[in-house]
Amino acid sequence: MRFKIYRYNPEKDQKPYMQEFVLDNVTDDMMLRDALLLIKAQDETLTFRHSCGEGVCGSDAVNINGTNGLACKTRCSELKQPIEVRPVPSMPVIRDLVVDMEQFYHHYRAVKPYLTVHDPVPEVEFRQSPEQRKKLDGLYECILCGCCTTSCPSFWWNPDKFRGPAALLQAYRFLADSRDQATAERLQELDGPYRMFRCHSIMNCVNVCPKGLNPTEAIHSIKKLMVKDLV
Amino acid sequence: MSIENLERRRFDTLVIGAGGGGLRSALQLAEADAHVAVVSKVFPTRSHTVAAQGGMNAALANVLPDNWHWHMYDTIKGSDYLGDQDAIEYMCRSASHLVYELEHQGVPFSRMDSGKIYQRPFGGQSQNFGGEQAARTCAAADRTGHAILHTLYQQNIRAKTHFFDEYFAVDLIKDKDGFILGALVLEIETGEPLLIEAKTTLLATGGAGQLFRTNTNAHINTGDGLAMALRAGIPLQDMEFFQFHPTGIAGKGMLITEGARGEGGYLVNKDGERFMERYAPHAKDLASRDVVSRAIATEVREGRGCGPNGDHVMLKLDHLGRDVLYQRLPGICDMSKAFMHIDPAEEEIPVFPTAHYTMGGIPTNRFGQVVVPVDQGEESIPGLYAVGECACVSVHGANRLGGNSLLDIVVFGRAAGNDIKKYLETNRHHRQIDDESLEQALAHLQRWDEGKDLGDGSESVSGLRAELQKTMEDYCSVFRTEDVLKEGLDKVLALEKRMNNVRITDYSKVFNTARIEALELENLVDLAVATVKSALERKESRGAHSRIDYPERDDVSWLKHSLYYKEDHRMDYKPVTLQPVSVESFPPKPRVY
Numbered sequence: 001m002r003f004k005i006y007r008y009n010p011e012k013d014q015k016p017y018m019q020e021f022v023l024d025n026v027t028d029d030m031m032l033r034d035a036l037l038l039i040k041a042q043d044e045t046l047t048f049r050h051s052c053g054e055g056v057c058g059s060d061a062v063n064i065n066g067t068n069g070l071a072c073k074t075r076c077s078e079l080k081q082p083i084e085v086r087p088v089p090s091m092p093v094i095r096d097l098v099v100d101m102e103q104f105y106h107h108y109r110a111v112k113p114y115l116t117v118h119d120p121v122p123e124v125e126f127r128q129s130p131e132q133r134k135k136l137d138g139l140y141e142c143i144l145c146g147c148c149t150t151s152c153p154s155f156w157w158n159p160d161k162f163r164g165p166a167a168l169l170q171a172y173r174f175l176a177d178s179r180d181q182a183t184a185e186r187l188q189e190l191d192g193p194y195r196m197f198r199c200h201s202i203m204n205c206v207n208v209c210p211k212g213l214n215p216t217e218a219i220h221s222i223k224k225l226m227v228k229d230l231v
Numbered sequence: 232m233s234i235e236n237l238e239r240r241r242f243d244t245l246v247i248g249a250g251g252g253g254l255r256s257a258l259q260l261a262e263a264d265a266h267v268a269v270v271s272k273v274f275p276t277r278s279h280t281v282a283a284q285g286g287m288n289a290a291l292a293n294v295l296p297d298n299w300h301w302h303m304y305d306t307i308k309g310s311d312y313l314g315d316q317d318a319i320e321y322m323c324r325s326a327s328h329l330v331y332e333l334e335h336q337g338v339p340f341s342r343m344d345s346g347k348i349y350q351r352p353f354g355g356q357s358q359n360f361g362g363e364q365a366a367r368t369c370a371a372a373d374r375t376g377h378a379i380l381h382t383l384y385q386q387n388i389r390a391k392t393h394f395f396d397e398y399f400a401v402d403l404i405k406d407k408d409g410f411i412l413g414a415l416v417l418e419i420e421t422g423e424p425l426l427i428e429a430k431t432t433l434l435a436t437g438g439a440g441q442l443f444r445t446n447t448n449a450h451i452n453t454g455d456g457l458a459m460a461l462r463a464g465i466p467l468q469d470m471e472f473f474q475f476h477p478t479g480i481a482g483k484g485m486l487i488t489e490g491a492r493g494e495g496g497y498l499v500n501k502d503g504e505r506f507m508e509r510y511a512p513h514a515k516d517l518a519s520r521d522v523v524s525r526a527i528a529t530e531v532r533e534g535r536g537c538g539p540n541g542d543h544v545m546l547k548l549d550h551l552g553r554d555v556l557y558q559r560l561p562g563i564c565d566m567s568k569a570f571m572h573i574d575p576a577e578e579e580i581p582v583f584p585t586a587h588y589t590m591g592g593i594p595t596n597r598f599g600q601v602v603v604p605v606d607q608g609e610e611s612i613p614g615l616y617a618v619g620e621c622a623c624v625s626v627h628g629a630n631r632l633g634g635n636s637l638l639d640i641v642v643f644g645r646a647a648g649n650d651i652k653k654y655l656e657t658n659r660h661h662r663q664i665d666d667e668s669l670e671q672a673l674a675h676l677q678r679w680d681e682g683k684d685l686g687d688g689s690e691s692v693s694g695l696r697a698e699l700q701k702t703m704e705d706y707c708s709v710f711r712t713e714d715v716l717k718e719g720l721d722k723v724l725a726l727e728k729r730m731n732n733v734r735i736t737d738y739s740k741v742f743n744t745a746r747i748e749a750l751e752l753e754n755l756v757d758l759a760v761a762t763v764k765s766a767l768e769r770k771e772s773r774g775a776h777s778r779i780d781y782p783e784r785d786d787v788s789w790l791k792h793s794l795y796y797k798e799d800h801r802m803d804y805k806p807v808t809l810q811p812v813s814v815e816s817f818p819p820k821p822r823v824y
Contacts (some may be wrong), residue, residue: 045737
């Protein structure tokens with residue numbers, strides 16, 4: 001099986017280049033992460049992040065044949081060869097497939113992604129009905145891999161101002177939580193031309209999310225809450 | 232790089248590891264206005280707590296009658312009486328309060344119609360001290376670890392904890408009086424070392440599942456904190472007790488939660504027989520993990536395994552119905568489809584016991600203080616704490632119950648945070664850094680620098696790691712014997728020597744993962760020796776340590792904790808704490824499920 005992998009070591013390389021590798025021991029059920037590990041066993045300078053190997057830690061987001069995805073959840077045998085692996089787009093490359101995610105994390109922190117409760121808390125759990133809890137499904141499962149945000153053209157144009165789909169999904173995760181008491185503050189924080197309203201429903205985020213989440217829908221829900229807040 | 236021009240930072244507390252244990256401690260301290268630094272070799276939400284599935288035990292009694300004292304009994308029985316009963320009482324008593332606290336912090340627990348937290352049955356749980364099955368495991372679908380880890384990270388964002396993301400901890404720094412003064416760490420992105428001076432240091436680095444070839448663990452679970460403790464002269468406790476989870480995906484290792492059996496799934500052999508009925512007539516598929524793992528291994532050994540090679544059994548879930556499966560266990564449905572093209576609503580899942588959890592670890596007391604034997608008793612190492620899987624309190628003893636690890640990290644993360652606060656009140660100033668200790672740590676790191684890497688290159692990191700993992704799987708697995716363990720010990724000691732031949736081929740400073748993996752392999756090798764040596768010496772069967780040549784538990788000779796020292800591979804032992812804090816002791820009795 002043939003691979004073309006983006007290489008760049010700032011200490012050695014003037015500019016990035018694509019390097020070819022061939023593996024002849026790729027089995028049918030092998031994931032891209034397994035293949036990258038086999039390549040790394042041949043050439044330990046190949047640099048990429050990875051950890052859990054089962055799609056829950058969110059470390060190994062890469063661009064695979066032009067589409068963002070998790071290396072550990074993408075089957076090699078289902079990909080067109082040569083398999084082109086690049087760092088996720090629009091982020092500063094640190095080395096090879098490793099990018100600087102700070103901008104992404106900054107937007108995440110900026111939406112105050114934590115439950116905010118002003119009233120005294122009960123001695124036991126807050127009561128939350130199964131229906132109320134169901135509103136968090138499709139939101140809380142985000143693994144912060146960055147596949148969505150780094151595939152979003154609006155983010156490419158305004159990475160410093162547009163919060164991006166992952167952060168906005170988390171903003172809605174707390175807006176949708178029956179226990180949260182900071183709705184007004186959250187909506188106010190997202191108002192204005194850039195932070196949320198740069199989303200033009202291109203839906204790249206939905207197409208690439210390895211957890212099957214729908215940030216576009218979450219963003220629409222936030223907009224609806226804003227309208228409701230106005231009238 | 233010499234110690235004079237080393238960059239230095241100072242904090243009240245250095246937390247190493249950003250899983251649930253480290254983050255819970257950091258939160259406790261940050262909210263108490265302590266100056267806390269959390270060092271993690273991955274971004275915090277990538278820590279392995281994120282992969283915990285089934286849930287967290289607490290006797291909330293939301294589904295069935297329950298109380299903390301029953302939970303305590305089950306945990307002690309589950310530990311095969313090797314757990315320390317003071318720590319177990321403390322953990323089980325705190326459990327409900329801490330679940331409520333997590334819920335208030337935002338954990339999206341699944342709910343019952345009443346609006347209360349959903350709880351599912353898990354292995355080894357009983358009502359009324361060994362009676363009917365209990366339902367004690369608080370769950371957020373089958374993503375409870377993810378929900379808890381993200382919530383704790385989010386709360387730390389709120390509390391403005393200092394994070395050093397993608398920094399690798401190399402070694403503890405200690406002075407001649409035995410105080411721990413912080414650690415030498417490596418910034419992975421730049422390759423620059425950094426000294427973090429701290430009045431207190433908390434190890435929360437997780438387990439060492441990467442010791443074994445097939446494991447449920449993440450790539451990062453290389454037991455770094457345990458090996459750092461060993462190098463600092465601290466013994467490791469009960470390392471022979473390694474949990475093999477009954478239901479790892481056969482041949483691959485991904486975890487299928489015990490919650491799958493809690494929700495009504497069961498195991499079958501090639502004859503379609505529900506074989507757990509023979510091994511545990513009462514609890515069946517919800518017996519303790521060591522019991523179920525041995526049963527599966529026995530079925531396979533006796534020729535009743537499934538598949539062309541007869542090397543696994545099947546987990547049957549299809550009878551539960553698609554709705555229940557996708558509502559209660561969405562994560563494992565997704566995983567089965569992604570990795571095996573199997574829809575659990577239609578097909579059985581091939582499973583086999585898979586290395587999962589390090590019961591042993593850095594010896595601590597129930598305040599999270601690291602303790603070592605002196606004369607007749609033991610004393611704490613000033614300034615050093617450990618919590619979670621890297622620690623051995625010991626609440627899990629010889630076998631951990633499912634649902635008790637998420638509880639462990641939160642309970643003792645908080646307890647250590649509280650004790651550190653007290654320590655900081657009486658130890659207000661940083662002590663002088665010991666240059667000799669720092670030189671040593673720096674030399675350890677520089678072993679992998681160009682010009683100082685003196686290996687002849689006849690071995691590689693990936694080659695040696697694969698061999699180590701295979702050796703551990705072949706010689707120190709579910710069933711053990713003297714001969715096999717002896718051979719295994721020779722092999723891991725040989726691997727220890729062969730580390731000298733390793734040479735890396737990447738000396739770049741920027742994000743050098745080759746160097747990190749070399750440092751991790753050094754850690755794994757030390758822990759492999761600790762594990763096999765401790766297993767060889769313990770001549771009885773207890774919990775997860777199952778000796779074919781010594782099939783019975785021997786409370787007369789072996790109701791004691793093992794302590795392994797790196798120096799001369801020396802063993803020592805210390806008594807089990809059978810006295811709880813406030814209730815009566817549960818004396819050892821035969822363990823039947």
